[in-house]
């Protein structure tokens with residue numbers, strides 16, 4: 001499977017759990033993402049608790065799929081450790097690696113936006129008792145896919161410019 005082209009947002013899951021070795025692989029991939037000046041400023045909160053899933057669903061209206069998923073990962077970043085203002089880019093790279101690693105191991109996943117929705121990020125920072133310097137960036141919901149739709153075809157040659165815009 002070509003994981004780069006096969007990845008898609010999955011919002012329906014079976015009851016199957018995410019295996020420990022697959023979760024470790026996914027987290028290893030997340031930690032292997034590039035970070036500006038190699039600060040490795042991202043942290044990952046693995047959330048399996050159903051009561052916490054319910055609390056997240058109550059404060060993130062576009063993350064209702066978490067209610068039927070076995071697991072989610074909250075990607076957070078240490079603002080004190082990040083280089084200049086690169087924290088969002090660092091966390092975004094880690095988030096994308098999570099999606100691709102999940103695809104590679106046969107799981108469906110979806111990136112639920114947290115940054116830069118201030119209300120949402122503040123609510124999650126409170127829920128997870130994050131210190132002042134640790135900022136919530138994204139929530140990735142993961143589970144075995146129950147969605148048979150093919151990935152969207154994103155190939156649009158007209159989006160490519162060679163050498164200059166025109």
Ligand SMILES: Cc1cc2nc3c(=O)[nH]c(=O)nc-3n(C[C@H](O)[C@H](O)[C@H](O)COP(=O)(O)O)c2cc1C
Pocket residue numbers: 007008009010011062063110111112113114151152
């Ligand atoms: C920054 C960002 C925030 C997103 N937030 C949400 C979200 O809150 N809920 C959701 O269901 N999907 C969310 N998505 C997934 C997009 O809707 C999805 O990537 C897009 O529709 C393209 O579909 P695909 O991922 O299947 O290619 C988000 C994606 C990104 C990159």
